[in-house]
């Protein structure tokens with residue numbers, strides 16, 4: 855349910871696991887070990903280091919995390935948005951960029967980059 859938020863947090867450089875949709879609580883908890891658990895499950899949200907994340911827009915979710923944890927709202931290409939693998943600098947067909955060491959996906963500064971930076975700036979200003 856929070857898959858989109860996970861992708862955004864990885865774009866900002868956070869090591870961010872994502873539990874499968876129908877994961878058992880035990881699976882979620884082992885994934886959350888040593889991390890902050892962001893959840894839409896009200897039971898799990900009672901745990902220490904857990905936060906209930908309401909809101910249906912990515913902007914409202916990022917805004918909540920920014921106010922609560924002062925998350926970094928700047929593109930930081932260290933984590934693959936798709937799989938959370940580590941990114942390394944690489945030459946892509948579109949110029950210098952990054953490549954995921956886990957799934958092989960390549961990233962570069964495109965128009966998408968600008969839109970992400972703009973939304974991050976909006977969240978920061980509010």
Ligand SMILES: [Zn+2]
Pocket residue numbers: 934935936937938939954955956957958959
């Ligand atoms: Zn990847």
